[in-house]
Amino acid sequence: MFIFSYWFSRLVAADPGRKRLKTASKATISVITAVVIMLIVLKAAGSSQITAAILSGVIGLMGILVVNDETTKAKKVTTVLVALSSAVSLGIGSFLSRYGQAENVFLVLLVFLSFYLQKFGIRYFSLSMVAFMSFYFASILHVTFSQLPWLLAGVIVGACCAFIYNFVIFKDRPSNVLRSSMKSFHIQVNLVLDLIIELIQKKQIEPAQIKQYNRNIKKLAEYARVASEELGNTDPHDIWPGVTAEQMRLYVFDTVMLLQTYSPAIRKLSELKAFNHFDIQQVLLKLVESIREAEVLNENPTHSLTDAAQHLQELRQKLSELEPQDKRYKDWLYLIRRIETISNHVIDEAYELQQAIVKQEKQPQKEAEEQEDEEDNDEEKGLKPSTKKSIQAVITAVATLIFGSFLSPSHQYWALLAGYLVLLGTETIGSTFVKAVQRSVGTLLGAAVGFVVASYVSPGILEVTLLFICVFMAFYFFPITYSFMSFWITMMLAFMYDMLLGGISESLLLARVLDTVVGVGIGLAVSTLVFPKRTRDKVTDTSVEYVAALKEFVHTYLHRFTKQYAFANLADKGMELEKKLKQLHVDSDPIIKGFVGRSRLQQFLTVFTAINYYAKHLVASSTRNEAFYKEAEFHGVVKEVEEKVASNFTQLEKALRGERGTYVYTLEDVRQKIEQSLDYFDTSVQSRNLQHLQLLHNIYYVWKINQSVVHLAKELGAEEISNED
Numbered sequence: 001m002f003i004f005s006y007w008f009s010r011l012v013a014a015d016p017g018r019k020r021l022k023t024a025s026k027a028t029i030s031v032i033t034a035v036v037i038m039l040i041v042l043k044a045a046g047s048s049q050i051t052a053a054i055l056s057g058v059i060g061l062m063g064i065l066v067v068n069d070e071t072t073k074a075k076k077v078t079t080v081l082v083a084l085s086s087a088v089s090l091g092i093g094s095f096l097s098r099y100g101q102a103e104n105v106f107l108v109l110l111v112f113l114s115f116y117l118q119k120f121g122i123r124y125f126s127l128s129m130v131a132f133m134s135f136y137f138a139s140i141l142h143v144t145f146s147q148l149p150w151l152l153a154g155v156i157v158g159a160c161c162a163f164i165y166n167f168v169i170f171k172d173r174p175s176n177v178l179r180s181s182m183k184s185f186h187i188q189v190n191l192v193l194d195l196i197i198e199l200i201q202k203k204q205i206e207p208a209q210i211k212q213y214n215r216n217i218k219k220l221a222e223y224a225r226v227a228s229e230e231l232g233n234t235d236p237h238d239i240w241p242g243v244t245a246e247q248m249r250l251y252v253f254d255t256v257m258l259l260q261t262y263s264p265a266i267r268k269l270s271e272l273k274a275f276n277h278f279d280i281q282q283v284l285l286k287l288v289e290s291i292r293e294a295e296v297l298n299e300n301p302t303h304s305l306t307d308a309a310q311h312l313q314e315l316r317q318k319l320s321e322l323e324p325q326d327k328r329y330k331d332w333l334y335l336i337r338r339i340e341t342i343s344n345h346v347i348d349e350a351y352e353l354q355q356a357i358v359k360q361e362k363q364p365q366k367e368a369e370e371q372e373d374e375e376d377n378d379e380e381k382g383l384k385p386s387t388k389k390s391i392q393a394v395i396t397a398v399a400t401l402i403f404g405s406f407l408s409p410s411h412q413y414w415a416l417l418a419g420y421l422v423l424l425g426t427e428t429i430g431s432t433f434v435k436a437v438q439r440s441v442g443t444l445l446g447a448a449v450g451f452v453v454a455s456y457v458s459p460g461i462l463e464v465t466l467l468f469i470c471v472f473m474a475f476y477f478f479p480i481t482y483s484f485m486s487f488w489i490t491m492m493l494a495f496m497y498d499m500l501l502g503g504i505s506e507s508l509l510l511a512r513v514l515d516t517v518v519g520v521g522i523g524l525a526v527s528t529l530v531f532p533k534r535t536r537d538k539v540t541d542t543s544v545e546y547v548a549a550l551k552e553f554v555h556t557y558l559h560r561f562t563k564q565y566a567f568a569n570l571a572d573k574g575m576e577l578e579k580k581l582k583q584l585h586v587d588s589d590p591i592i593k594g595f596v597g598r599s600r601l602q603q604f605l606t607v608f609t610a611i612n613y614y615a616k617h618l619v620a621s622s623t624r625n626e627a628f629y630k631e632a633e634f635h636g637v638v639k640e641v642e643e644k645v646a647s648n649f650t651q652l653e654k655a656l657r658g659e660r661g662t663y664v665y666t667l668e669d670v671r672q673k674i675e676q677s678l679d680y681f682d683t684s685v686q687s688r689n690l691q692h693l694q695l696l697h698n699i700y701y702v703w704k705i706n707q708s709v710v711h712l713a714k715e716l717g718a719e720e721i722s723n724e725d
Contacts, residue, residue, distance in 0.1 A: 055158070059154070085128075091148065312344060400522050401415075648665055
């Protein structure tokens with residue numbers, strides 16, 4: 001029963017905000033509607049031009065998928081322009097069809113524009129993409145001028161369907177997306193809490209349980225990123241009156257931190273036999289269960305946070321009863337205190353949210369310090385990336401057209417389309433290679449399965465239904481894996497060929513697979529030989545960006561201790577670090593999946609992940625608001641730490657770029673000086689000692705981050721020096 005409940009919850013939470021479901025549904029229904037309307041119109045007019053109905057479906061699909069402007073108003077304008085772009089491209093295609101190689105020249109021009117115009121904005125890319133696909137459609141079907149009126153009618157119908165489904169029936173409702181994202185987040189939180197309860201109850205924790213827990217934590221971090229992004233688009237006050245975006249982000253961040261803290265702490269507690277202390281085990285169980293049952297965003301919750309607060313107080317009471325000097329407790333007492341601290345943060349943030357919802361009073365958000373946008377005056381030498389990519393695309397297009405005309409003269413554009421798509425959205429040789437393999441494998445499997453299924457299904461309602469199912473599945477799984485999309489798209493084409501050609505042959509599907517392999521192969525070769533960008537160079541760039549963001553993050557954190565009233569929205573900055581770390585993993589993926597040099601890169605990624613974990617602990621620090629130290633001595637210490645750590649970040653950036661002569665400070669002497677200057681026995685300076693202890697607590701994870709930075713820099717050849725040097 002638990003397994004069924006677990007997987008059902010996973011399924012419900014698997015699509016945060018239901019974005020994939022909404023996009024795939026809109027695309028599929030738009031295609032169906034456009035095709036059906038055009039078929040009805042064609043039948044009423046006595047025309048047999050089924051190609052107009054197919055084109056209508058293509059435009060209905062692209063009007064949903066390629067329109068990605070930032071505002072709804074801009075999206076509406078682009079959707080109208082999509083119809084115009086398609087119509088002009090079809091007109092030119094029908095005109096050039098009588099002039100031999102002229103249509104190939106224009107097709108190559110469209111390939112160039114679709115890549116080059118990306119630098120001017122997403123709209124230009126969308127229009128170029130639609131123009132390319134429309135001209136591609138006209139070319140493979142050899143559209144004549146007499147067919148053009150019906151095709152233009154199909155374009156209008158497809159664009160109208162896309163417009164209606166995008167902006168009327170399935171119009172964007174950011175509040176619904178945010179509500180759904182938070183629901184997915186809470187479902188995943190409860191799944192992880194269920195696993196934590198199991199870990200606490202188990203006398204022996206199995207490695208499989210740890211792996212399952214870590215997988216769920218990764219999912220939770222992803223859902224947290226989605227929710228955080230939606231908070232940038234939607235004011236949560238519109239859904240939960242009284243709640244601010246800052247409060248919600250901090251709550252989401254603290255919750256993820258809580259669950260990431262639980263795993264290693266509970267595992268260590270289990271190893272140290274801490275749960276043999278029955279009272280501690282039971283209080284922890286009650287605490288976790290009460291947090292799981294709390295309905296944070298419910299205006300009339302049936303389970304409040306009162307129970308969680310009471311159990312947290314019980315845990316504190318148990319801790320106060322245990323003597324730190326007792327050998328039975330000293331090895332694990334600090335772990336319980338860590339759990340208690342972060343649990344307190346989560347309960348406090350959740351309670352604030354509940355109270356804000358109950359009071360329904362919009363609280364003023366703190367204004368972050370205004371920062372002037374710095375213009376990048378450093379012009380990139382040589383050609384810009386968009387120009388390089390467009391040149392790569394042109395060479396690929398010409399090569400695939402030449403090879404395609406020899407390989408399969410009747411379908412010479414299949415290879416062109418494969419080469420075009422494999423270059424789209426890839427920046428490095430490694431990412432192009434991964435996409436090429438994914439497309440080849442997906443096409444091969446899709447062709448095989450599609451051929452088998454089509455041979456057993458007669459043309460009719462069932463095959464049409466399967467075709468539309470393929471459309472839905474292709475775009476539902478596209479954000480997850482490109483292989484799945486290629487698989488379903490190829491199956492869809494198999495059904496289309498079967499219906500249009502009255503049957504499907506092995507040679508036709510084999511030609512489709514062969515053209516795909518040739519196309520992606522040429523695209524990969526061009527990416528490797530013409531303006532190549534190595535995956536390692538991209539990883540270096542992303543690593544430097546992460547270190548720069550981390551440098552600003554730590555500076556903002558330490559700045560609060562020396563400047564009164566300094567505001568720091570660390571939760572937002574923490575989420576940005578999380579995004580950059582994810583991008584670093586994405587950029588590193590082609591190397592990790594390969595064989596050469598992956599071990600060292602994996603070690604570096606592990607250290608960056610650890611740094612990110614320490615940075616989160618800075619956000620989760622008990623000092624959330626005013627952290628200003630009035631003592632001049634503390635000012636000097638914090639300032640020194642800030643300067644040296646900033647220097648280490650700068651030196652690490654240089655080392656990552658391969659520069660020589662870099663150096664880093666260990667700061668161990670500074671740390672020892674701070675720790676040894678604390679006088680526990682002088683009661684006359686008790687207040688100062690309290691501030692001193694607080695300072696040690698607040699910068700503990702700064703030391704951890706600095707140690708990691710020093711380690712990375714030394715691995716890259718930096719020299720380690722002490723503070724006196």
